[in-house]
Amino acid sequence: MSEFKHNIFEQFARIGKALSNGNRLQMLEFLAQRERSVEELANVSGLSVANTSQHLQQLRQVGLVSSVKRGLKVFYRVSSDDVIELMRVMRCVAENHLAEVGHLVNTFLTVKDELEPLRREELMQRVEQGLVTVIDVRPAEEYAAGHLPGAVNIPPQELEQRLQLLDAGHEIVAYCRGAHCVYSYNAVQQLRERGFTASRLEDGFPEWKGAGYPVELSA
Amino acid sequence: MSEFKHNIFEQFARIGKALSNGNRLQMLEFLAQRERSVEELANVSGLSVANTSQHLQQLRQVGLVSSVKRGLKVFYRVSSDDVIELMRVMRCVAENHLAEVGHLVNTFLTVKDELEPLRREELMQRVEQGLVTVIDVRPAEEYAAGHLPGAVNIPPQELEQRLQLLDAGHEIVAYCRGAHCVYSYNAVQQLRERGFTASRLEDGFPEWKGAGYPVELSA
DNA sequence: AAACTATTCAATTAATTACTTGAATAGTGA
DNA sequence: TCACTATTCAAGTAATTAATTGAATAGTTT
Numbered sequence: 324m325s326e327f328k329h330n331i332f333e334q335f336a337r338i339g340k341a342l343s344n345g346n347r348l349q350m351l352e353f354l355a356q357r358e359r360s361v362e363e364l365a366n367v368s369g370l371s372v373a374n375t376s377q378h379l380q381q382l383r384q385v386g387l388v389s390s391v392k393r394g395l396k397v398f399y400r401v402s403s404d405d406v407i408e409l410m411r412v413m414r415c416v417a418e419n420h421l422a423e424v425g426h427l428v429n430t431f432l433t434v435k436d437e438l439e440p441l442r443r444e445e446l447m448q449r450v451e452q453g454l455v456t457v458i459d460v461r462p463a464e465e466y467a468a469g470h471l472p473g474a475v476n477i478p479p480q481e482l483e484q485r486l487q488l489l490d491a492g493h494e495i496v497a498y499c500r501g502a503h504c505v506y507s508y509n510a511v512q513q514l515r516e517r518g519f520t521a522s523r524l525e526d527g528f529p530e531w532k533g534a535g536y537p538v539e540l541s542a
Numbered sequence: 543m544s545e546f547k548h549n550i551f552e553q554f555a556r557i558g559k560a561l562s563n564g565n566r567l568q569m570l571e572f573l574a575q576r577e578r579s580v581e582e583l584a585n586v587s588g589l590s591v592a593n594t595s596q597h598l599q600q601l602r603q604v605g606l607v608s609s610v611k612r613g614l615k616v617f618y619r620v621s622s623d624d625v626i627e628l629m630r631v632m633r634c635v636a637e638n639h640l641a642e643v644g645h646l647v648n649t650f651l652t653v654k655d656e657l658e659p660l661r662r663e664e665l666m667q668r669v670e671q672g673l674v675t676v677i678d679v680r681p682a683e684e685y686a687a688g689h690l691p692g693a694v695n696i697p698p699q700e701l702e703q704r705l706q707l708l709d710a711g712h713e714i715v716a717y718c719r720g721a722h723c724v725y726s727y728n729a730v731q732q733l734r735e736r737g738f739t740a741s742r743l744e745d746g747f748p749e750w751k752g753a754g755y756p757v758e759l760s761a
Numbered sequence: 762a763a764a765c766t767a768t769t770c771a772a773t774t775a776a777t778t779a780c781t782t783g784a785a786t787a788g789t790g791a
Numbered sequence: 792t793c794a795c796t797a798t799t800c801a802a803g804t805a806a807t808t809a810a811t812t813g814a815a816t817a818g819t820t821t
Contacts, residue, residue, distance in 0.1 A: 374811075377810085394819070
Protein backbone atom coordinates (compact mmCIF):
# COMPACT_ATOMS: atom_id res chain seq x y z
CA MET A 324 0.00 0.00 0.00
CA SER A 325 2.64 2.48 1.02
CA GLU A 326 4.72 0.88 -1.70
CA PHE A 327 1.88 1.47 -4.10
CA LYS A 328 1.53 5.06 -3.04
CA HIS A 329 5.20 5.64 -3.39
CA ASN A 330 5.16 4.19 -6.85
CA ILE A 331 2.13 6.05 -8.05
CA PHE A 332 3.44 9.39 -6.83
CA GLU A 333 6.74 8.65 -8.51
CA GLN A 334 4.79 8.08 -11.68
CA PHE A 335 2.92 11.35 -11.33
CA ALA A 336 6.22 13.04 -10.67
CA ARG A 337 7.40 11.93 -14.12
CA ILE A 338 4.78 14.25 -15.59
CA GLY A 339 5.99 17.04 -13.32
CA LYS A 340 9.60 16.37 -14.34
CA ALA A 341 8.66 16.66 -17.99
CA LEU A 342 7.10 20.04 -17.21
CA SER A 343 9.99 21.22 -15.07
CA ASN A 344 12.03 22.78 -17.83
CA GLY A 345 11.29 26.07 -19.55
CA ASN A 346 12.51 24.90 -22.93
CA ARG A 347 10.25 21.87 -22.85
CA LEU A 348 7.29 24.01 -21.87
CA GLN A 349 7.98 26.38 -24.73
CA MET A 350 8.14 23.45 -27.12
CA LEU A 351 4.87 22.07 -25.77
CA GLU A 352 3.18 25.43 -26.18
CA PHE A 353 4.50 25.61 -29.73
CA LEU A 354 3.34 22.06 -30.42
CA ALA A 355 -0.07 22.90 -29.02
CA GLN A 356 -0.64 24.74 -32.30
CA ARG A 357 0.07 21.87 -34.66
CA GLU A 358 2.72 19.27 -35.31
CA ARG A 359 6.29 20.44 -35.87
CA SER A 360 9.57 19.00 -37.06
CA VAL A 361 12.53 18.79 -34.71
CA GLU A 362 14.23 21.51 -36.70
CA GLU A 363 11.33 23.94 -36.27
CA LEU A 364 11.31 23.24 -32.55
CA ALA A 365 15.05 23.75 -32.33
CA ASN A 366 14.58 27.12 -34.00
CA VAL A 367 11.94 28.44 -31.63
CA SER A 368 13.68 27.18 -28.53
CA GLY A 369 17.08 28.32 -29.68
CA LEU A 370 18.62 24.99 -28.68
CA SER A 371 20.78 22.69 -30.73
CA VAL A 372 18.99 20.04 -32.75
CA ALA A 373 20.50 17.24 -30.67
CA ASN A 374 19.45 18.89 -27.45
CA THR A 375 15.97 19.58 -28.78
CA SER A 376 15.67 15.96 -29.82
CA GLN A 377 16.56 14.83 -26.34
CA HIS A 378 14.01 17.11 -24.74
CA LEU A 379 11.37 15.82 -27.13
CA GLN A 380 12.20 12.28 -26.20
CA GLN A 381 11.67 13.12 -22.58
CA LEU A 382 8.25 14.51 -23.41
CA ARG A 383 7.49 11.43 -25.45
CA GLN A 384 8.58 9.06 -22.69
CA VAL A 385 5.82 10.36 -20.45
CA GLY A 386 3.31 10.39 -23.28
CA LEU A 387 2.84 14.14 -23.56
CA VAL A 388 3.84 14.14 -27.21
CA SER A 389 3.99 11.57 -29.98
CA SER A 390 6.00 11.51 -33.17
CA VAL A 391 5.66 10.36 -36.75
CA LYS A 392 8.41 10.05 -39.29
CA ARG A 393 7.50 11.34 -42.74
CA GLY A 394 10.31 11.18 -45.25
CA LEU A 395 13.43 12.62 -43.75
CA LYS A 396 11.67 14.52 -41.03
CA VAL A 397 10.20 13.50 -37.70
CA PHE A 398 7.11 15.41 -36.70
CA TYR A 399 6.07 15.78 -33.08
CA ARG A 400 2.63 16.64 -31.82
CA VAL A 401 0.87 17.00 -28.50
CA SER A 402 -0.61 13.59 -27.90
CA SER A 403 -4.04 14.76 -26.80
CA ASP A 404 -6.13 17.69 -25.67
CA ASP A 405 -5.83 16.93 -21.99
CA VAL A 406 -2.17 17.90 -22.28
CA ILE A 407 -3.31 21.33 -23.43
CA GLU A 408 -5.71 21.44 -20.51
CA LEU A 409 -2.84 20.58 -18.17
CA MET A 410 -0.78 23.44 -19.51
CA ARG A 411 -3.73 25.81 -19.21
CA VAL A 412 -4.23 24.91 -15.56
CA MET A 413 -0.52 25.19 -14.89
CA ARG A 414 -0.50 28.65 -16.43
CA CYS A 415 -3.49 29.56 -14.35
CA VAL A 416 -1.83 28.39 -11.14
CA ALA A 417 1.34 30.22 -12.10
CA GLU A 418 -0.58 33.44 -12.65
CA ASN A 419 -2.40 33.14 -9.36
CA HIS A 420 0.49 32.06 -7.21
CA LEU A 421 3.70 33.30 -8.72
CA ALA A 422 4.06 37.02 -8.27
CA GLU A 423 6.71 36.99 -10.97
CA VAL A 424 4.37 35.75 -13.67
CA GLY A 425 1.71 38.37 -13.11
CA HIS A 426 4.46 40.92 -13.11
CA LEU A 427 5.95 39.67 -16.36
CA VAL A 428 2.61 39.51 -18.07
CA ASN A 429 1.65 42.95 -16.86
CA THR A 430 4.84 44.79 -17.59
CA PHE A 431 5.57 43.15 -20.87
CA LEU A 432 2.22 42.97 -22.51
CA THR A 433 1.40 46.52 -21.41
CA VAL A 434 -1.50 46.82 -19.05
CA LYS A 435 -3.22 43.50 -19.46
CA ASP A 436 -6.54 44.54 -18.00
CA GLU A 437 -6.91 47.38 -20.42
CA LEU A 438 -7.21 44.89 -23.21
CA GLU A 439 -10.20 43.10 -21.67
CA PRO A 440 -10.00 39.63 -23.18
CA LEU A 441 -13.20 38.23 -24.56
CA ARG A 442 -14.43 34.90 -23.25
CA ARG A 443 -14.89 32.04 -25.68
CA GLU A 444 -18.65 31.63 -25.22
CA GLU A 445 -19.12 35.35 -25.61
CA LEU A 446 -17.16 35.36 -28.85
CA MET A 447 -19.21 32.44 -30.18
CA GLN A 448 -22.41 34.41 -29.54
CA ARG A 449 -21.16 37.59 -31.11
CA VAL A 450 -19.90 35.69 -34.14
CA GLU A 451 -23.27 33.98 -34.58
CA GLN A 452 -24.97 37.36 -34.44
CA GLY A 453 -22.55 38.70 -37.03
CA LEU A 454 -21.39 41.39 -34.66
CA VAL A 455 -17.66 40.83 -34.90
CA THR A 456 -14.86 40.24 -37.35
CA VAL A 457 -12.48 37.63 -36.01
CA ILE A 458 -8.88 37.92 -37.08
CA ASP A 459 -6.25 35.26 -36.69
CA VAL A 460 -2.88 36.96 -36.30
CA ARG A 461 -0.76 33.85 -36.59
CA PRO A 462 1.48 33.00 -39.55
CA ALA A 463 -0.38 31.67 -42.61
CA GLU A 464 0.80 28.09 -42.11
CA GLU A 465 -0.60 27.89 -38.62
CA TYR A 466 -3.87 29.37 -39.80
CA ALA A 467 -4.03 26.75 -42.54
CA ALA A 468 -3.65 23.95 -40.02
CA GLY A 469 -6.83 25.04 -38.23
CA HIS A 470 -8.54 28.26 -37.17
CA LEU A 471 -11.70 29.67 -35.65
CA PRO A 472 -14.75 29.40 -37.94
CA GLY A 473 -14.93 32.44 -40.18
CA ALA A 474 -11.68 33.91 -38.91
CA VAL A 475 -9.63 35.98 -41.34
CA ASN A 476 -5.92 35.36 -41.34
CA ILE A 477 -3.85 38.53 -40.99
CA PRO A 478 -0.28 37.75 -39.96
CA PRO A 479 1.23 40.52 -37.79
CA GLN A 480 3.42 41.98 -40.53
CA GLU A 481 0.47 42.31 -42.92
CA LEU A 482 -1.88 44.01 -40.49
CA GLU A 483 -0.66 47.50 -41.31
CA GLN A 484 -1.38 47.25 -45.03
CA ARG A 485 -4.70 45.45 -44.63
CA LEU A 486 -6.20 47.86 -42.15
CA GLN A 487 -8.32 49.72 -44.71
CA LEU A 488 -9.92 46.47 -45.81
CA LEU A 489 -11.40 45.96 -42.35
CA ASP A 490 -14.91 47.16 -41.63
CA ALA A 491 -14.55 50.06 -39.22
CA GLY A 492 -18.09 49.55 -37.92
CA HIS A 493 -17.52 45.98 -36.81
CA GLU A 494 -15.88 45.12 -33.57
CA ILE A 495 -12.69 43.19 -34.22
CA VAL A 496 -11.51 40.31 -32.09
CA ALA A 497 -7.96 39.07 -32.48
CA TYR A 498 -6.45 35.82 -31.30
CA CYS A 499 -3.12 34.11 -31.69
CA ARG A 500 -1.32 31.10 -30.22
CA GLY A 501 -2.19 31.32 -26.62
CA ALA A 502 -2.59 33.36 -23.52
CA HIS A 503 1.02 34.44 -23.52
CA CYS A 504 1.57 35.01 -27.18
CA VAL A 505 2.07 38.70 -27.83
CA TYR A 506 0.72 38.81 -31.40
CA SER A 507 -2.87 39.46 -30.48
CA TYR A 508 -1.93 42.07 -27.88
CA ASN A 509 0.05 43.95 -30.48
CA ALA A 510 -2.70 43.65 -33.06
CA VAL A 511 -5.31 45.02 -30.69
CA GLN A 512 -3.12 47.94 -29.74
CA GLN A 513 -2.43 48.70 -33.38
CA LEU A 514 -6.12 48.52 -34.24
CA ARG A 515 -7.16 50.71 -31.34
CA GLU A 516 -4.62 53.32 -32.34
CA ARG A 517 -6.43 53.50 -35.68
CA GLY A 518 -9.78 53.97 -34.06
CA PHE A 519 -11.09 50.43 -34.37
CA THR A 520 -13.03 48.74 -31.61
CA ALA A 521 -10.79 45.77 -30.97
CA SER A 522 -10.26 43.17 -28.30
CA ARG A 523 -8.45 39.93 -27.71
CA LEU A 524 -9.89 36.47 -27.32
CA GLU A 525 -8.98 34.95 -23.97
CA ASP A 526 -6.26 32.35 -24.44
CA GLY A 527 -5.61 31.37 -28.04
CA PHE A 528 -6.28 28.81 -30.70
CA PRO A 529 -5.00 25.70 -28.86
CA GLU A 530 -7.26 26.40 -25.90
CA TRP A 531 -10.21 27.07 -28.19
CA LYS A 532 -9.68 23.77 -29.91
CA GLY A 533 -8.93 22.01 -26.63
CA ALA A 534 -12.23 23.17 -25.15
CA GLY A 535 -14.06 21.44 -27.99
CA TYR A 536 -15.16 24.52 -29.91
CA PRO A 537 -15.53 24.21 -33.70
CA VAL A 538 -12.46 24.50 -35.86
CA GLU A 539 -12.22 25.29 -39.55
CA LEU A 540 -9.56 24.04 -41.95
CA SER A 541 -8.26 25.78 -45.05
CA ALA A 542 -8.94 24.15 -48.42
CA MET B 543 9.95 39.32 -26.77
CA SER B 544 12.02 36.19 -27.00
CA GLU B 545 13.50 37.26 -23.69
CA PHE B 546 9.98 37.57 -22.28
CA LYS B 547 9.01 34.17 -23.58
CA HIS B 548 12.09 32.64 -22.11
CA ASN B 549 11.38 34.19 -18.77
CA ILE B 550 7.73 33.31 -18.63
CA PHE B 551 8.37 29.69 -19.53
CA GLU B 552 11.08 29.55 -16.91
CA GLN B 553 8.49 30.78 -14.44
CA PHE B 554 5.99 28.14 -15.48
CA ALA B 555 8.74 25.58 -15.18
CA ARG B 556 9.08 26.46 -11.51
CA ILE B 557 5.61 25.04 -10.99
CA GLY B 558 6.64 21.93 -12.90
CA LYS B 559 9.80 21.62 -10.81
CA ALA B 560 7.76 21.76 -7.63
CA LEU B 561 5.65 18.91 -9.00
CA SER B 562 8.61 16.89 -10.23
CA ASN B 563 9.20 14.94 -7.04
CA GLY B 564 7.09 12.06 -5.78
CA ASN B 565 7.51 12.99 -2.14
CA ARG B 566 6.30 16.52 -2.76
CA LEU B 567 3.30 15.23 -4.67
CA GLN B 568 2.44 12.87 -1.87
CA MET B 569 2.66 15.75 0.60
CA LEU B 570 0.47 17.91 -1.60
CA GLU B 571 -2.12 15.16 -1.86
CA PHE B 572 -2.02 14.77 1.90
CA LEU B 573 -2.34 18.52 2.37
CA ALA B 574 -5.26 18.59 0.00
CA GLN B 575 -7.27 17.11 2.87
CA ARG B 576 -6.54 19.75 5.45
CA GLU B 577 -3.60 21.57 6.98
CA ARG B 578 -0.82 19.48 8.52
CA SER B 579 2.22 20.02 10.68
CA VAL B 580 5.70 19.32 9.35
CA GLU B 581 5.92 16.33 11.62
CA GLU B 582 2.74 14.76 10.23
CA LEU B 583 4.01 15.31 6.72
CA ALA B 584 7.37 13.78 7.60
CA ASN B 585 5.52 10.72 8.91
CA VAL B 586 3.46 10.07 5.78
CA SER B 587 6.33 10.71 3.42
CA GLY B 588 8.79 8.74 5.48
CA LEU B 589 11.40 11.46 5.12
CA SER B 590 13.40 13.18 7.84
CA VAL B 591 11.87 16.30 9.32
CA ALA B 592 14.62 18.51 7.91
CA ASN B 593 14.19 17.08 4.46
CA THR B 594 10.41 17.41 4.68
CA SER B 595 10.79 21.01 5.75
CA GLN B 596 12.95 21.71 2.74
CA HIS B 597 10.49 20.15 0.35
CA LEU B 598 7.70 22.19 1.91
CA GLN B 599 9.71 25.34 1.44
CA GLN B 600 10.07 24.54 -2.22
CA LEU B 601 6.34 24.16 -2.51
CA ARG B 602 5.86 27.43 -0.65
CA GLN B 603 8.32 29.29 -2.85
CA VAL B 604 6.14 28.70 -5.88
CA GLY B 605 2.98 29.47 -3.95
CA LEU B 606 1.45 26.00 -3.98
CA VAL B 607 1.26 25.86 -0.19
CA SER B 608 1.27 28.41 2.60
CA SER B 609 2.17 28.03 6.26
CA VAL B 610 1.12 29.40 9.64
CA LYS B 611 2.94 29.01 12.89
CA ARG B 612 0.73 28.16 15.84
CA GLY B 613 2.56 27.64 19.10
CA LEU B 614 5.48 25.33 18.52
CA LYS B 615 4.18 23.90 15.29
CA VAL B 616 4.11 25.17 11.74
CA PHE B 617 1.07 24.12 9.76
CA TYR B 618 1.10 23.91 6.01
CA ARG B 619 -1.91 24.00 3.74
CA VAL B 620 -2.61 23.99 0.02
CA SER B 621 -2.85 27.65 -0.85
CA SER B 622 -5.97 27.43 -2.99
CA ASP B 623 -8.35 25.14 -4.81
CA ASP B 624 -6.75 25.63 -8.20
CA VAL B 625 -3.77 23.69 -6.87
CA ILE B 626 -6.09 20.76 -6.27
CA GLU B 627 -7.44 21.20 -9.77
CA LEU B 628 -3.88 21.15 -11.10
CA MET B 629 -3.19 17.88 -9.35
CA ARG B 630 -6.43 16.42 -10.62
CA VAL B 631 -5.54 17.27 -14.22
CA MET B 632 -2.04 15.92 -13.73
CA ARG B 633 -3.43 12.66 -12.41
CA CYS B 634 -5.79 12.52 -15.33
CA VAL B 635 -2.97 13.06 -17.84
CA ALA B 636 -0.87 10.48 -16.05
CA GLU B 637 -3.67 7.94 -16.26
CA ASN B 638 -4.26 8.59 -19.93
CA HIS B 639 -0.68 8.74 -21.05
CA LEU B 640 1.47 6.74 -18.69
CA ALA B 641 0.91 3.07 -19.18
CA GLU B 642 2.51 2.46 -15.80
CA VAL B 643 -0.11 4.40 -13.88
CA GLY B 644 -3.10 2.65 -15.36
CA HIS B 645 -1.32 -0.58 -14.63
CA LEU B 646 -0.63 0.31 -11.02
CA VAL B 647 -4.15 1.53 -10.41
CA ASN B 648 -5.63 -1.53 -12.03
CA THR B 649 -3.52 -4.17 -10.41
CA PHE B 650 -3.47 -2.62 -7.00
CA LEU B 651 -6.96 -1.40 -6.56
CA THR B 652 -8.38 -4.62 -8.03
CA VAL B 653 -10.37 -4.20 -11.19
CA LYS B 654 -11.10 -0.51 -11.16
CA ASP B 655 -14.02 -0.60 -13.60
CA GLU B 656 -15.89 -3.17 -11.60
CA LEU B 657 -16.35 -0.63 -8.87
CA GLU B 658 -18.11 1.91 -11.13
CA PRO B 659 -17.38 5.19 -9.43
CA LEU B 660 -20.33 7.50 -8.98
CA ARG B 661 -20.11 11.00 -10.41
CA ARG B 662 -20.41 13.93 -8.07
CA GLU B 663 -23.59 15.41 -9.60
CA GLU B 664 -25.20 12.01 -9.55
CA LEU B 665 -24.36 11.56 -5.90
CA MET B 666 -25.80 15.00 -5.05
CA GLN B 667 -29.08 14.03 -6.70
CA ARG B 668 -29.35 10.69 -4.99
CA VAL B 669 -28.53 12.24 -1.65
CA GLU B 670 -31.25 14.87 -2.12
CA GLN B 671 -33.73 12.13 -2.92
CA GLY B 672 -32.67 10.25 0.19
CA LEU B 673 -31.68 7.24 -1.88
CA VAL B 674 -28.20 6.71 -0.55
CA THR B 675 -26.19 6.54 2.65
CA VAL B 676 -22.87 8.28 2.20
CA ILE B 677 -19.99 7.00 4.27
CA ASP B 678 -16.70 8.77 4.81
CA VAL B 679 -14.03 6.14 5.35
CA ARG B 680 -11.28 8.49 6.41
CA PRO B 681 -9.86 8.76 9.93
CA ALA B 682 -12.08 10.69 12.35
CA GLU B 683 -9.83 13.74 12.44
CA GLU B 684 -10.01 14.22 8.69
CA TYR B 685 -13.77 13.80 8.79
CA ALA B 686 -13.98 16.46 11.51
CA ALA B 687 -12.09 18.94 9.35
CA GLY B 688 -14.78 18.73 6.67
CA HIS B 689 -16.93 16.14 4.95
CA LEU B 690 -19.78 15.67 2.50
CA PRO B 691 -23.17 16.87 3.79
CA GLY B 692 -24.85 14.09 5.73
CA ALA B 693 -21.94 11.70 5.40
CA VAL B 694 -21.38 9.22 8.21
CA ASN B 695 -17.83 8.72 9.34
CA ILE B 696 -16.74 5.09 9.44
CA PRO B 697 -12.96 4.75 9.55
CA PRO B 698 -11.72 1.59 7.79
CA GLN B 699 -10.96 -0.33 10.95
CA GLU B 700 -14.47 0.29 12.36
CA LEU B 701 -16.38 -0.75 9.25
CA GLU B 702 -16.52 -4.40 10.21
CA GLN B 703 -18.20 -3.84 13.57
CA ARG B 704 -20.59 -1.16 12.31
CA LEU B 705 -21.90 -3.11 9.36
CA GLN B 706 -25.11 -4.16 11.10
CA LEU B 707 -26.00 -0.55 11.83
CA LEU B 708 -26.16 0.22 8.13
CA ASP B 709 -29.50 0.08 6.36
CA ALA B 710 -29.31 -2.88 3.99
CA GLY B 711 -31.98 -1.37 1.77
CA HIS B 712 -30.11 1.80 1.06
CA GLU B 713 -27.42 2.04 -1.52
CA ILE B 714 -24.13 2.97 0.13
CA VAL B 715 -21.60 5.31 -1.40
CA ALA B 716 -18.13 5.48 0.07
CA TYR B 717 -15.46 8.09 -0.44
CA CYS B 718 -12.04 8.78 1.00
CA ARG B 719 -9.13 11.06 0.33
CA GLY B 720 -8.87 10.98 -3.38
CA ALA B 721 -8.85 9.06 -6.59
CA HIS B 722 -5.90 6.97 -5.55
CA CYS B 723 -6.68 6.39 -1.96
CA VAL B 724 -7.47 2.76 -1.36
CA TYR B 725 -9.80 3.17 1.62
CA SER B 726 -13.00 3.54 -0.37
CA TYR B 727 -12.11 0.67 -2.71
CA ASN B 728 -11.63 -1.61 0.26
CA ALA B 729 -14.82 -0.43 1.95
CA VAL B 730 -16.88 -1.06 -1.18
CA GLN B 731 -15.45 -4.52 -1.59
CA GLN B 732 -16.12 -5.33 2.04
CA LEU B 733 -19.68 -4.03 1.80
CA ARG B 734 -20.41 -5.93 -1.39
CA GLU B 735 -19.15 -9.13 0.16
CA ARG B 736 -21.81 -8.66 2.83
CA GLY B 737 -24.53 -8.18 0.24
CA PHE B 738 -24.80 -4.40 0.35
CA THR B 739 -25.27 -2.31 -2.76
CA ALA B 740 -22.19 -0.16 -2.55
CA SER B 741 -20.16 2.07 -4.81
CA ARG B 742 -17.39 4.63 -4.66
CA LEU B 743 -17.60 8.33 -5.28
CA GLU B 744 -15.34 9.39 -8.13
CA ASP B 745 -12.26 11.08 -6.73
CA GLY B 746 -12.45 11.97 -3.07
CA PHE B 747 -13.12 14.72 -0.57
CA PRO B 748 -10.51 17.24 -1.78
CA GLU B 749 -11.88 17.11 -5.32
CA TRP B 750 -15.44 17.41 -4.05
CA LYS B 751 -14.53 20.50 -2.07
CA GLY B 752 -12.36 21.83 -4.89
CA ALA B 753 -15.29 21.60 -7.32
CA GLY B 754 -17.28 23.90 -5.08
CA TYR B 755 -19.75 21.35 -3.72
CA PRO B 756 -21.11 21.90 -0.19
CA VAL B 757 -19.03 20.81 2.76
CA GLU B 758 -20.12 20.13 6.30
CA LEU B 759 -18.07 20.63 9.44
CA SER B 760 -18.30 18.69 12.69
CA ALA B 761 -19.50 20.57 15.76
C1' DA C 762 25.96 2.90 -54.88
C1' DA C 763 27.43 7.57 -53.29
C1' DA C 764 26.40 11.91 -51.38
C1' DC C 765 23.24 14.30 -48.63
C1' DT C 766 19.73 15.50 -44.94
C1' DA C 767 17.23 15.13 -40.60
C1' DT C 768 17.30 12.98 -36.53
C1' DT C 769 19.05 10.09 -32.86
C1' DC C 770 22.59 8.01 -29.98
C1' DA C 771 26.55 8.00 -26.81
C1' DA C 772 30.06 10.03 -24.11
C1' DT C 773 31.50 14.04 -21.48
C1' DT C 774 31.18 18.16 -18.57
C1' DA C 775 28.80 21.59 -15.75
C1' DA C 776 24.95 22.63 -13.03
C1' DT C 777 21.20 21.36 -10.11
C1' DT C 778 18.69 18.51 -6.81
C1' DA C 779 17.87 15.19 -2.91
C1' DC C 780 19.23 13.86 1.22
C1' DT C 781 22.05 13.76 5.56
C1' DT C 782 24.04 15.75 9.48
C1' DG C 783 24.52 18.87 13.11
C1' DA C 784 23.79 23.54 14.66
C1' DA C 785 20.59 27.63 15.16
C1' DT C 786 16.08 29.69 16.14
C1' DA C 787 11.58 30.49 18.16
C1' DG C 788 8.12 29.29 21.18
C1' DT C 789 6.55 26.54 25.52
C1' DG C 790 6.36 24.98 30.22
C1' DA C 791 8.70 24.09 34.64
C1' DT D 792 16.08 31.26 33.57
C1' DC D 793 16.51 26.57 31.96
C1' DA D 794 15.27 22.59 29.62
C1' DC D 795 12.48 21.08 25.94
C1' DT D 796 10.09 20.81 21.34
C1' DA D 797 9.25 21.79 16.48
C1' DT D 798 11.10 23.69 12.74
C1' DT D 799 14.58 25.86 9.93
C1' DC D 800 19.23 26.78 8.40
C1' DA D 801 23.81 25.65 6.54
C1' DA D 802 27.31 22.71 4.79
C1' DG D 803 28.56 18.61 2.46
C1' DT D 804 27.95 14.36 -0.51
C1' DA D 805 25.71 11.51 -3.97
C1' DA D 806 22.68 11.38 -7.72
C1' DT D 807 20.34 13.49 -11.53
C1' DT D 808 19.78 16.72 -15.37
C1' DA D 809 21.06 19.99 -19.24
C1' DA D 810 23.91 20.96 -22.76
C1' DT D 811 27.88 19.97 -25.95
C1' DT D 812 30.24 17.31 -29.21
C1' DG D 813 30.93 13.99 -32.65
C1' DA D 814 29.53 9.58 -34.48
C1' DA D 815 25.65 6.53 -36.06
C1' DT D 816 21.24 5.70 -38.42
C1' DA D 817 17.45 6.01 -41.67
C1' DG D 818 15.63 7.93 -45.54
C1' DT D 819 16.25 10.78 -49.94
C1' DT D 820 18.29 12.25 -54.21
C1' DT D 821 21.55 11.72 -57.85
